[in-house]
Amino acid sequence: MKLTRKQEIIVIASKLFKEKGFQAVSMRDIAKAMGIKASSLYNHIQGKQEILSTLILEVAHEFTNGMNAVVSETLTPIQKIEKIIELHIDITVNYSEGLAALNNDWMHLEEENRKSYIKMRDDYEENFRSIIKEGIRDKSLTNNHPEVILFSILSTLRTLYLWYQKRGKLDENVLKKDMVAIMLQGIANH
Amino acid sequence: MKLTRKQEIIVIASKLFKEKGFQAVSMRDIAKAMGIKASSLYNHIQGKQEILSTLILEVAHEFTNGMNAVVSETLTPIQKIEKIIELHIDITVNYSEGLAALNNDWMHLEEENRKSYIKMRDDYEENFRSIIKEGIRDKSLTNNHPEVILFSILSTLRTLYLWYQKRGKLDENVLKKDMVAIMLQGIANH
DNA sequence: GTCTATACGATGATAGAC
DNA sequence: GTCTATCATCGTATAGAC
Numbered sequence: 130m131k132l133t134r135k136q137e138i139i140v141i142a143s144k145l146f147k148e149k150g151f152q153a154v155s156m157r158d159i160a161k162a163m164g165i166k167a168s169s170l171y172n173h174i175q176g177k178q179e180i181l182s183t184l185i186l187e188v189a190h191e192f193t194n195g196m197n198a199v200v201s202e203t204l205t206p207i208q209k210i211e212k213i214i215e216l217h218i219d220i221t222v223n224y225s226e227g228l229a230a231l232n233n234d235w236m237h238l239e240e241e242n243r244k245s246y247i248k249m250r251d252d253y254e255e256n257f258r259s260i261i262k263e264g265i266r267d268k269s270l271t272n273n274h275p276e277v278i279l280f281s282i283l284s285t286l287r288t289l290y291l292w293y294q295k296r297g298k299l300d301e302n303v304l305k306k307d308m309v310a311i312m313l314q315g316i317a318n319h
Numbered sequence: 320m321k322l323t324r325k326q327e328i329i330v331i332a333s334k335l336f337k338e339k340g341f342q343a344v345s346m347r348d349i350a351k352a353m354g355i356k357a358s359s360l361y362n363h364i365q366g367k368q369e370i371l372s373t374l375i376l377e378v379a380h381e382f383t384n385g386m387n388a389v390v391s392e393t394l395t396p397i398q399k400i401e402k403i404i405e406l407h408i409d410i411t412v413n414y415s416e417g418l419a420a421l422n423n424d425w426m427h428l429e430e431e432n433r434k435s436y437i438k439m440r441d442d443y444e445e446n447f448r449s450i451i452k453e454g455i456r457d458k459s460l461t462n463n464h465p466e467v468i469l470f471s472i473l474s475t476l477r478t479l480y481l482w483y484q485k486r487g488k489l490d491e492n493v494l495k496k497d498m499v500a501i502m503l504q505g506i507a508n509h
Numbered sequence: 510g511t512c513t514a515t516a517c518g519a520t521g522a523t524a525g526a527c
Numbered sequence: 528g529t530c531t532a533t534c535a536t537c538g539t540a541t542a543g544a545c
Contacts, residue, residue, distance in 0.1 A: 134510080149426060152342035156539060169511050171540070207507060233423060236339060270506050274489070277497040278506050280482045281475050288474040299464070307467040315505030316460050316468050317397060324528085346521060358523080359529045367521070512545075519538070527530075 135173045138163065142180045143226035151181055151234035182242040185235055188227040189249045191220050196256050206264030210282070211309050213257065217286035218305055221293050228290045257283065282312055325363045328353065332370045333416035341371055341424040372432040375425055378417040379439045381410050386446050396454030400472070401499050403447065407476035408495055411483050418480045447473065472502055 132140065141162050145154040156177055160167040174180060195216040199209050221228060235246050261278050264270035270278070285308070293304075322330065331352050335344040346367055350357040364370060385406040389399050411418060425436050451468050454460030460468070475498075483494075 150340060150342060150423075152340060153427065155537075157537085165510085166512065167539085168513085168541080172510060177539070210506075233340075237343065264506075268508055271500070271504065271508055273497045273501055273506065274493065276489070277494065278501060280479075281498065281501050282506070284475045284478040284482070285471050288478060289470075292470045292474070299466070303464065304467065307463045308471065310461070311463055311468060311471050311505070313505045313507040314461065314509070315501070315503045316400075316454075316463065316472070317503040318458055318461055319504075319509060345519075347519085355528085356530060357521085358531080361522070362528060510545105512543100514542085514544100516541080517539095520536080521534105522536105523534080524532085525530100526532100527528105 133173075138170060138173055139180055139183055140226075143184050143230060146181075146184070146234060147226045147229040151177075151230065151237050178239055181230060181234060182238055184227045184230045185238060185246060186242065188220065188224045188231045189246055191224065192216070192253055193249050195220070196253050200256055200260075205269060206260050206267065207269050207313065209260045210264070210313070213260075214282075214286065214309055214312065215305060217289060218301065218308070221289045222301060225290045225294065228287075232287060232290075254279065254283070285312070323363075328360060328363055329370055329373055330416075333374050333420060336371075336374070336424065337416045337419040341367075341420065341427050368429055371420060371424060372428055374417045374420045375428060375436060376432065378410065378414045378421045379436055381414065382406070382443055383439050385410070386443050390446055390450075395459060396450050396457065397459050397503065399450045400454070400503070403450075404472075404476065404499055404502065405495060407479060408491065408498070411479045412491060415480045415484065418477075422477060422480075444469065444473070475502070 138159065142154065142159045145158055145162060156167040156170055159180075160170055163170075196213070199212045199216065202209070202212075204212065231246075235243065235250075238246060258275060258279050261270060261275045265272060265275060293299075328349065332344065332349045335348055335352060346357040346360055349370075350360055353360075386403070389402045389406065392399070392402075394402065421436075425433065425440075428436060448465060448469055451460060451465045455462060455465060483489075
């Protein structure tokens with residue numbers, strides 16, 4: 130699994146982006162972290178934008194593909210939601226830095242890439258919304274406002290990356306089990 | 320309620336920060352949005368840092384004061400959690416832009432202010448954590464990992480500002496009711 | 510693949526006129 | 528309170544030597 134020089138740059142840059150944000154990291158910062166000069170970076174990448182778009186679009190495609198897989202399966206709404214929670218946890222574990230860029234720096238993508246990111250995000254949310262509405266209709270989900278349900282789950286899943294590293298000792302499977310339980314059953318004892 | 324020139328600057332800057340992030344907004348951008356030149360800003364504020372720290376520390380103090388009030392009351396853990404949810408919704412409604420800066424740009428605070436922000440955030444989380452542990456002990460809360468409970472609730476509450484504006488038609492009280500219900504009882508029908 | 514040198518626009522901030 | 532003029536620095540990026 131040897132990384133190309135280009136991949137190395139993207140890995141290192143993504144860690145800096147996660148810490149300080151895309152705009153606060155200069156090409157000189159990235160170069161310094163790699164032990165080379167800024168001008169040398171341009172032998173491997175076209176520019177700073179390419180790093181950002183590569184990072185974000187890779188993760189966005191993971192979400193899109195994962196959601197498409199969930200939608201095409203024959204499952205109850207609750208089973209679909211469990212699959213989506215798993216999808217987010219998997220992506221958090223495997224693409225933590227890309228996820229940070231996607232969440233915080235998507236607005237710094239250039240026109241074309243920003244448009245396709247927004248399209249993917251909107252489609253993703255629309256699929257999720259449909260699953261929730263289906264669950265409310267067949268009474269497997271509570272009759273709360275669908276948008277509030279969607280937002281509550283999605284906001285937790287989307288910011289998991291902020292928190293997963295810190296308490297990294299926690300086993301991935303314990304996390305899955307607890308998160309599914311909390312979102313579906315809540316935190317109050319009945 | 321006439322704003323001082325300084326307050327005007329902070330209000331306008333905070334909107335730009337929310338859209339693009341602190342680092343992506345220049346003093347010239349802020350000045351242009353106010354219809355003056357960048358140099359004129361310095362008659363009212365010391366610099367860009369002052370805008371950021373004013374914004375963030377104001378909101379941080381709101382959280383600290385609100386949490387202190389909750390902790391000092393004699394309430395069950397569940398009642399305390401309900402109060403905290405209300406606190407976040409109130410702050411979201413009244414300090415949407417400051418909240419965005421606090422969430423996304425706290426790392427761009429200078430040394431001293433960053434330290435006091437982090438201290439306030441850590442204290443806040445520690446208070447919340449204690450309430451959750453108390454609830455697990457007295458069996459009013461489910462026996463899930465306290466950190467997972469803390470994170471799940473907090474991540475939803477912290478990113479509410481992203482979502483509240485978009486679907487702004489939603490009444491504040493409906494939102495409170497639904498969010499309390501979803502977090503406490505979950506989204507699955509029992 | 511990396512370097513040095515350099516272009517050149519944008520940035521935060523200040524001095525001093527009005 | 529706002530302006531013009533200016534500064535030093537840093538930003539992304541390119542050209543060409545090694």
